[in-house]
Amino acid sequence: MGVEVAVEGLTKSFGSQNIWRDVSLTLPAGEVNALLGPSGTGKSVFLKTLIGLLHPEQGSVVIDGTDITQCSAKELYEIRKLFGVLFQDGALFGSMTLYDNIAFPLREHTKKKEDEIRRIVMDKVELVGLAGAEDKLPGEISGGMRKRAGLARALVLDPEIILCDEPDSGLDPVRTAYISQLLIDINAEIDATILIVTHNINIARTIPDNIGMLFRKELVMYGPREVLLTSEQPVVKQFLSGDRFGPIGMSEEKDEAVAAAEAAMQAAGISGGGTKDDFSEIIPQVQPNPDMPVRRAAIRHRQNVLNIINSLPANAQAAIRASMAEEDRVAAESPDTSATLVAMSNHDFNYPEGVIHTPGLHTDVIGTEAGTTTVIERPTETITTDYEAATQNFAVDDRTEEIAVVREDGQESTRE
Numbered sequence: 556m557g558v559e560v561a562v563e564g565l566t567k568s569f570g571s572q573n574i575w576r577d578v579s580l581t582l583p584a585g586e587v588n589a590l591l592g593p594s595g596t597g598k599s600v601f602l603k604t605l606i607g608l609l610h611p612e613q614g615s616v617v618i619d620g621t622d623i624t625q626c627s628a629k630e631l632y633e634i635r636k637l638f639g640v641l642f643q644d645g646a647l648f649g650s651m652t653l654y655d656n657i658a659f660p661l662r663e664h665t666k667k668k669e670d671e672i673r674r675i676v677m678d679k680v681e682l683v684g685l686a687g688a689e690d691k692l693p694g695e696i697s698g699g700m701r702k703r704a705g706l707a708r709a710l711v712l713d714p715e716i717i718l719c720d721e722p723d724s725g726l727d728p729v730r731t732a733y734i735s736q737l738l739i740d741i742n743a744e745i746d747a748t749i750l751i752v753t754h755n756i757n758i759a760r761t762i763p764d765n766i767g768m769l770f771r772k773e774l775v776m777y778g779p780r781e782v783l784l785t786s787e788q789p790v791v792k793q794f795l796s797g798d799r800f801g802p803i804g805m806s807e808e809k810d811e812a813v814a815a816a817e818a819a820m821q822a823a824g825i826s827g828g829g830t831k832d833d834f835s836e837i838i839p840q841v842q843p844n845p846d847m848p849v850r851r852a853a854i855r856h857r858q859n860v861l862n863i864i865n866s867l868p869a870n871a872q873a874a875i876r877a878s879m880a881e882e883d884r885v886a887a888e889s890p891d892t893s894a895t896l897v898a899m900s901n902h903d904f905n906y907p908e909g910v911i912h913t914p915g916l917h918t919d920v921i922g923t924e925a926g927t928t929t930v931i932e933r934p935t936e937t938i939t940t941d942y943e944a945a946t947q948n949f950a951v952d953d954r955t956e957e958i959a960v961v962r963e964d965g966q967e968s969t970r971e
């Protein structure tokens with residue numbers, strides 16, 4: 556399984572130019588994350604800081620028990636082997652064929668024989684859809700192909716953490732969808748922790764488990780995807796809709812006069828160019844292809860989210876419940892899919908101590924508040940898309956250190 560990346564109080568400047576300050580977030584082991592933010596807010600700098608290519612003035616980045624901002628060069632070299640990085644431009648060596656580019660990390664970091672290297676390289680070449688192009692030079696192929704070659708190279712060492720800097724840049728929307736699907740399939744296959752830096756709203760809406768956003772030198776938000784996608788914060792809404800009216804300006808932030816002029820235009824019905832999509836409706840997350848294993852990250856993510864759901868904004872809570880109900884609905888309708896296993900695996904997955912799953916019933920932890928964990932159990936066939944309706948009739952037990960179990964059939968019991 557991928558490893559957790561714990562960032563605490565990170566601050567980075569170049570000379571007198573502060574890029575961002577006091578950034579704290581934890582990328583949960585094996586989950587897929589996206590980092591959004593307007594151009595120039597330091598997303599690439601953040602990514603490079605995570606692999607120790609840039610050095611922050613303050614804060615820590617703990618990976619597998621090592622703070623890479625403090626460790627020795629030798630320790631950093633070892634930690635870097637956990638990473639696969641897709642840089643913005645693919646960062647391929649121009650004088651090497653794609654084959655040699657992709658083989659490079661294996662020749663550099665392992666003692667593998669050439670026939671084994673060939674097996675691994677050709678496997679990855681096939682995975683990213685470049686079979687037949689392996690003898691070409693980077694200058695002889697399209698930008699999208701270079702991107703895919705960069706991804707193949709990032710994967711050859713079976714990384715536990717994959718960092719992708721704008722995997723969609725230079726790609727058409729269809730190829731972007733393919734590369735996004737590939738990232739979800741890779742996550743299902745090797746359970747690596749993934750961080751995608753992107754401006755692409757479609758990727759943000761459909762791929763990550765968690766989303767963060769950098770703005771005005773700060774991490775304005777990081778958490779389950781529904782938190783950002785339903786946020787009422789003007790900067791988030793403007794970014795998601797791609798509208799010029801809002802706090803994000805062409806270069807830095809806007810002054811008051813410009814903001815007032817824009818507000819007047821908006822009030823007069825003039826378009827800011829943004830999409831009018833309804834972001835309150837959460838698009839289902841992309842699932843691994845049917846031939847892929849179950850995405851274990853989705854199972855863990857679901858549990859992690861249920862553990863904190865009560866601390867999230869009301870909009871996000873409602874969206875999460877709707878997302879889960881939709882997962883359950885898909886699961887009930889197509890029992891052989893990966894989604895089913897994600898929805899159903901909560902039966903025996905990592906419950907808080909004391910929660911005992913009743914065989915034959917679907918179990919969801921619906922809250923942990925005032926020392927009480929509340930779970931709902933219902934027969935699988937009664938799973939409903941209206942999560943609110945399914946839960947509203949059940950009293951949440953507020954006695955401490957107890958677990959209230961409420962059932963669809965009205966029976967209620969309490970377990971220590």
Ligand SMILES: Nc1ncnc2c1ncn2[C@@H]1O[C@H](COP(=O)(O)OP(=O)(O)OP(=O)(O)O)[C@@H](O)[C@H]1O
Pocket residue numbers: 569574592593594595596597598599600601
């Ligand atoms: N090595 C460096 N030395 C000095 N300044 C740098 C260096 N690398 C980046 N910067 C500055 O840091 C700021 C953030 O750059 P970065 O590339 O991280 O932004 P970004 O959010 O990834 O932008 P984009 O979305 O346009 O790719 C920019 O002002 C850039 O000029």
